Each structure stands twice: as structure tokens, then as C-alpha cells.
Amino acid sequence: MSNNGTDLITGFISSSVAVLLFGSNFVPLKKYDTGDGMFLQWVLCAAVWLVALVVNLVLRCPKFWPFAMVGGCIWATGNIAVVPIIKTIGLGLGILIWGSFNALTGWASSRFGWFGMDAEEVSKPVLNYIGAGLSVVRGCSLAVISGIFYGSTFVPVIYIKDHSKRNDSIYAGASQYDLDYVFAHFSGIFLTSTVYFLAYCIAMKNNPKLYPEAVLPGFLSGALWAIATCCWFIANHSLSAVVSFPIITAGPGLIAAMWGVFKFKEIQGLQNYLLMILAFCIILTGALCTAFSKI
Template sequence: MEHNNNGTDLTAGLISSAVAVVLFGSNFVPVKKFDTGDGMFLQWILCAAIWTVSLVVNLLLHCPKFWPLAMLGGCVWATGNITVVPIVKTIGLGLGLLIWGSFNSLTGWASSRFGWFGMDPEDISRPLLNYIGAGLSVIRQSTALRLMAWIIYGPKTFLNYKTEYCCVLAVTSGILYGCSFVPIIYIKDHGKRNDSIYAGSSQYDLDYVFAHFSGIFVTSTLYFLAYCMIMKNNPKVYPQAILPGFFSGVLWAIASCCWLIANHSLSAVVSFPIITAGPGIIAAMWGIFVFKEIKGIKNYLLITLAFCIILAGALATAFSKVEMNNQQMAAVINQTPLI
């Protein structure tokens, strides 16, 4: 399947991105009210659910060819995810999410834009718009990061060895997250070359979801077994978190499938700034309207400002890749089919 860069392709990419943003911002809601302990058992349950979803998708796609290299991306993601446990315990989910989200966005965008790790650099019709969109994404997250660090830790107590260590872990986690799709894109790019072992490989990103998610499950299982050994076969298991954790993993897996569809429809250089910037706002909405964690006019105004920045960045990024005439633009806006 090729990138058509027409109104239908753009619409599919934006809808997939929107669904991914909503689900990524909501996937931890099911487990919020349950004790998950040190998180090691929960992450293994999450990854079991992720693999289950990929199995269903693989069957629906009639079992496309399995490329083992795509598993490497899952291994990279699971390694980044394992660092979340100490990060959340030390600096909290909100602050950790902002740090690793920023570096996830930058790494994923830059590697696709400039062709790192052996990938082909992405051609952009409107480079300035793409740079603006990526910049607005980072500005939103970095501004929120400074505000949250100040509120939680204060101007003097933020820097200490534990928070510094976990901030470094969060940066590392974000970079690993941002590299997780590299093997898939690498296979696709080299699939266009007749002299490559990947010649003829699928150009549809979702065809690699089973291999990618299998890498996640295998790696997380190995980490969990190592954890059980360290705990002398007495891991902290929380049965009440199993069903909520599984459902949480299903939400994450569906979001990631939508991300892969967005990568295909828009390209990774467009989808990364959009999808990595939005979940924080969705999580904030849950905190405002459901859990009542965020209150006050000032906080509401800050969130509204952040939403406006994200929206502006998403639109700039989305339209940086496409070239449309007036008829196609009208079709996207009006959601009507092109003649």
C-alpha cells in the first residue's frame, strides 16, 4: 500500500491519531483505584493483554509474514517500560510522563525526519510547518514539566540524587519509546530495495503488529522472571489488579494499532508529534471531570492553553506532509468523498 497523500488518507490518519491519543490518555484509568504494588506484576499483565490483541489483529489480517527484526522494537519498548516502575515511585506518573513523552516525541520525529538508524529520511512538502508542529509539541511538554516540577518539589528541593537519577531514567525511557518503531520502518524502507533481504516486505505498518507485540511480551516475561528470581520466588502479586490491568493493556494495544495506521497514512514524522503530545491533556481531563484531582481557574486556564498549543501543533504537523488542491481540502473539511 502506498501513501496517496489525498483527502481520504489524511482523514484516516487523523482519525487514527485521535483514537490513539484518547486511548493512550485513558489506558491507566481502569487500574487507578487498585493497588498495583511495585508495578512489575501489572506490567506483565499489561503485556499479556497487548500480545492477545496482536494475535487477534494478526488473524484478521490473515497472518502476514512474520519478520523477527520487528520483535526488536517490542524489546526496546519493553525495556523502556520497565524503567517506569522506579520513575513513577520517585517522581510520579505525571512528571515522568512529561519527561519521557518529550523525548519520545523528539526521538521518533527526528529519526524519521532525518533517516537515523538506516531508515530513509522522510520527504516533507512543507518542512517549516513540520518543524513548527514538532516544536510546539516539545514546548507544551517542557512548559508543563517546569510547572509541575515547581509545584510538586518547589524551587529548591527538586534537584537531589533520587530525582536526578529518575529524571535520567525517564529521558532514557523516552528515547527507547521513540525508537520502538524503528525496526518496522527499517524493514519497510529496505523492502523497496531489490538487493535487500527484506525485498518485497509489506508497506502496511499494521502487518508487523504481531511481531512487534510478541517482542514486547517475550521481553516483559523475561524481566518478570528475573524479578521473581530477585524476589526469591515470592513476587508481589495483586489479584484484584488482573482484570483491570488486562483491560488497560487492551486499550494500550488498540491505541498502538491506531498509531501504526497513522504511521502508514501520515508517516511517522507526522504522527509522532501529534500522538505523543495529546495523551497528557486527555489524562488531565480525567483528573478534572472524573477524579477531581485538578481544580482551580488557573489550572483550567493552563490546561486550555496547553490544549490550544497541542491543537496548533497537530494541525501544523498534519498539513506539513500533504499537498492538496482546493477540492481535496474541501473534501477533508466537509468529510465528503472526492469525485
């Protein structure tokens, strides 16, 4: 099998695993009281960093690029809104909305070369546009803002990779393998979440709201997210971000909606079921169009 064929298979398998885990990673927390979410986000990010440490050791500690931490800082900022989103509009709808705007921001920045990145070409651009468009179908204030932050999270890593090919750049010779940047990216997440949590403790006059029963579920949730993101890094490398973003950001909404229907009963009634089926068809069509635009 050609390297291109191997990359496609690796990319789509990684994308599938990422979609499944992203759509399920908040499930362990659903039945626990997480309050305002500030303590929980710190627990999540601690678990994320531990997974990154293991990956970094497995990869034999590739060079650490501090700029890659910026993407983690951006992600942690968007993550602050996750708990309020899930508490107010539910797991399924929340992930559908922020996933849509995540997809739009991440896809557009890669496709058109925003933020100093190289624009990425695909063999079938019309299919890619259709796929990205069909992946974006909803909107709500917090989830929209969160999605935009999430969609910018890979920009520093892609920027480093693009500029590694230029001899006059400070990033000349940097690795082209996305997973080599996981530790720096996740370190940015943990550092930023810690700063936010300390600021929260100061604002609460050293009396933060802690929820011990959410610690273990929070660690599990963070570990699932971290593994999913590692798969996303692999998919970015194998497929390119312009293809992986619409697939991985739109798909979890469907998985979360399945949890919402069958486990948590968030969606009820024939009309809502039909609406969800329509959303599924749109998301699936968008993912397939995006996938075939690479072939």
C-alpha cells in the same frame, strides 16, 4: 476522493482514536494497588499479545520478521518505568513528559533518517519543525528515559519497510503495510516483559509481589493500549511517522490531564488550571502545524 485524501482521513481518524485511548489506558488501574509494577507490566503485555494474535489472524498471518520484535523489546524496557512514574508524579504529568520525549525521538528519527532509515520529506517542512517543537515542552528523569525508549519503538519496522525497496537487502519485498508487523512487534513486547518478570522473580527469591485485584483492570489497560497502537500503525502508514509521531505522542498528555483534573483531582488551583490550558494550546498548535505540513 483521491487515494491521498482517503489516506489523510484514515490517518487523522486513526490518530484521534490512538490519542484518546493512549490518554485513557491507565485509568482502569488508577485506584488499584500495583506495588512496584513488575507483575502489572507482565499482565499488560500479555493482554497486548492477545490483541496482536487476533489482529494477526484477521490479516491472515502475514510474514513474520524477527527484527520487528526489537522495537517491542525497546518498548517493554521503557514500560518498566511507567508505574513508578505515575505513582510519583501523577498520570497527567507523567504522560505529558514521556509523550514529549517520545515525540521528539520518534519524529527526529523519521524526519532525518536516523538508525539507517530513509529520511522522510514533507511539503511544508517549516510547519513540521514548528509542530514537533511545540509538542515537546517538559522533562523529568524517568519519564525522559522512558520517552526516549518509546520514541525508538517503531524504528525496526520503518527500517524494514525502507529497505524492502532495495533488491540487495534481506528485507527486499517486505510489506509496506505497517499493521502487518504488529504481531512481531507485540511478540517482542511480551517476550521481553516475560524475561524481566522472571528476572524479578529470581531477584525476589521466588516470592514476587502479586496483586490479583489488578489483573482484570490490567488486562483492560493492556487491551486499550494495544488497540491504540494498532491505530498508530495505521496512522504511520497513512500519514508517515514524521507526521503521526508528534500528534499521537503529544495528544495523550492532554487527555490524561483531563482525567487528572475531573476524575482524580491531581491538578487543582487557578494557576495550575491556567498552566494546563496554556499547555493544551501549545499541544493543539503543534498538532495542527504537523498535520498541515503534510497537506
